[in-house]
Structures are given as structure tokens and as C-alpha cells.
Amino acid sequence: MGEVGAGGLRALGEFVTPVSDSSNLSAMDTTAPEEIYSEKEPPMAPLSSLREPPTTKRGARTRAALVTAARKVFERDGYLDTRLIDIAKEAQCAAGSFYTYFANKEEVLAAVLLEAQEDMMHPGMGRVQGTDDPYAVLEASNRAYLEAYRRNAKLMALLEQVAQVEPEFREFRTRRTDAFISRNARGIADLQARGVADREVDPMLASRALSGMVSVMAYNAFARGVGQEEGRPADFEELVSTVTRLWANALRFPGHR
Numbered sequence: 001m002g003e004v005g006a007g008g009l010r011a012l013g014e015f016v017t018p019v020s021d022s023s024n025l026s027a028m029d030t031t032a033p034e035e036i037y038s039e040k041e042p043p044m045a046p047l048s049s050l051r052e053p054p055t056t057k058r059g060a061r062t063r064a065a066l067v068t069a070a071r072k073v074f075e076r077d078g079y080l081d082t083r084l085i086d087i088a089k090e091a092q093c094a095a096g097s098f099y100t101y102f103a104n105k106e107e108v109l110a111a112v113l114l115e116a117q118e119d120m121m122h123p124g125m126g127r128v129q130g131t132d133d134p135y136a137v138l139e140a141s142n143r144a145y146l147e148a149y150r151r152n153a154k155l156m157a158l159l160e161q162v163a164q165v166e167p168e169f170r171e172f173r174t175r176r177t178d179a180f181i182s183r184n185a186r187g188i189a190d191l192q193a194r195g196v197a198d199r200e201v202d203p204m205l206a207s208r209a210l211s212g213m214v215s216v217m218a219y220n221a222f223a224r225g226v227g228q229e230e231g232r233p234a235d236f237e238e239l240v241s242t243v244t245r246l247w248a249n250a251l252r253f254p255g256h257r
Contacts, residue, residue, distance in 0.1 A: 050110055051101065063101045065091040067115055070108045075154035079109070079162045106166065116155055119148060134196050135253055139244040146218055146239055153222035160223070181207045188251065198252035210250055214243045 054060050069090035073082050084105060088095040102108040149156060163170045185207035191197035220226040221239060 050107060050114070051103075054101065059101075062091075062093060062097060063111075065093065066098060066101055066108065067111045071112045071116070071155065074109065074112065074158050079105075079158055080165065084108075106168075109162065109169075112155075113159075116152060119152060134191065135244070135248055135255075138247055139240065142214060142244050142247070143240045145214065146222075146236065146243075149218040150222045150236070156219065157223035160219070181211050184211050191251065196251075196253060201251070206251065210247050213246065217243060 054063055066087060070082075070087045073086050073090050077083075077086070082105060084098050085095050087108065088098045098108075102111065159169075159173065163173050181204070185203040188197055188201075188203040188206055192199045192203065217239065
């Protein structure tokens with residue numbers, strides 16, 4: 001569900017929110033090696049499926065309009081029911097123009113995801129220094145991830161659908177999930193070395209469990225709207241507080257044991 005591993009130590013996400021190689025967003029791995037901040041993460045979509053961008057201003061405008069329209073139609077109609085003619089109509093261009101920039105539905109979806117990646121990967125928190133309070137850092141990271149997920153909830157729900165029917169997108173999603181989980185695991189290991197986190201838990205298993213918890217909670221709250229059917233939309237601050245407290249309790253932060 002969504003970008004597993006995006007919350008907690010290194011907030012995606014997924015999509016999401018996600019953290020990119022050029023982002024300064026970090027969470028609790030405050031004394032981790034520098035390569036954690038510079039390593040390359042898998043993109044949100046297969047880059048090989050995209051053509052070279054147009055070289056003219058007019059072409060760039062038309063392509064951008066098609067990408068914007070595609071996201072709107074995908075989110076409105078779902079991946080399976082989206083028609084290319086509807087994307088062209090939403091972009092107010094001729095249906096034939098679509099094929100000048102994209103070969104098929106999969107290719108324009110890849111463009112939509114790559115455009116959204118910046119928002120999902122850069123929630124906007126600066127690098128944390130080693131003297132900062134780990135709990136406060138964790139809370140800020142979870143907040144940034146959940147805010148980005150909420151902004152992109154329809155797109156995250158779309159990704160869930162696409163992953164069920166498109167093997168190539170499913171593979172990329174799995175790779176991104178594994179990258180986030182591994183990064184969180186290194187952050188947990190670093191906290192264990194500093195005596196902040198419980199040294200008896202396996203960092204990778206803990207990362208899978210805790211990262212998955214945040215991702216699924218975000219998916220249920222924002223993409224599925226769990227609770228809204230009873231007229232009780234998820235309280236955002238309560239979500240942030242709950243996932244942060246569970247992370248800290250699970251890792252036995254000092255003062256949370």
C-alpha cells in the first residue's frame with residue numbers, strides 16, 4: 001500500500017514521499033555515513049519507457065498539458081478505464097497529438113509519476129544534526145511524509161491499482177520499497193550504535209514492520225478514506241502522534257520504554 005518505508009527514519013514517500021538523492025530530507029539516521037544522503041534511489045516509473053522531451057517551447061507546452069491532463073483523468077477514471085482520447089480532450093489538443101509525445105497509456109503514466117516524484121520525495125525538512133532530539137526528528141519526518149501522502153492520495157490509490165495489472169510498474173514499486181526499507185534499517189542500526197534504539201531487534205525486520213505500518217495507515221486514511229464513512233475523517237495530528245509514538249515505543253527510545 002503506497003510507498004512502504006517512506007515514514008519513520010527516512011520519510012516518500014512511496015509515494016511516497018519519499019527522499020531523493022538530491023533531497024536534504026532526513027530523519028533519525030543523524031550520524032549515518034554520508035553515502036546515505038547521496039545514494040541514488042529507484043525512480044517512481046520506468047525511465048526507459050519515456051521518449052526524449054521535445055526541443056521546442058510549443059512542444060514542451062503540449063507535452064506538459066498532456067501530462068497534467070493524464071493525471072487528472074487517471075485519478076478520476078482509474079487506470080483501467082482511462083482512454084487516451086479522454087486525456088487529449090482534457091488537454092484540449094487533437095487526439096493525434098498524443099502520439100507525438102507518448103506511445104501508449106503506460107508511457108504517459110510514467111511521465112505523470114516522474115513529475116509527481118519531486119513532491120513525494122521532497123517533503124521539505126532539512127538535514128538533522130546529531131545533537132537533535134531523535135523523537136522530534138522522527139515526528140517531523142512522519143509529518144512530512146503524511147502531508148505529502150495526503151496531497152497525492154489519489155495518485156497513491158492509482159499506483160495501487162496499476163501495480164496489480166502492470167508487471168513493469170510493480171517491479172519498480174518493489175525496488176523503491178526495498179530501497180526505503182534498507183535506508184530505514186541503516187538508520188535504526190545507527191541509533192542502536194548510539195544507544196538510542198533497542199539493540200536486540202533486527203534492524204531490517206524492524207524497518208519492514210514499522211515502515212509498512214506508516215505506509216498502510218497513510219493508504220487507509222487518505223487513499224481509502226477509512227473512517228470517513230462514519231463521518232469521522234482521520235485526524236491528521238492524531239495520525240502523526242500515533243505513528244511516531246509507535247515507532248519510538250517499538251524501538252524503545254529513552255523515555256518511551
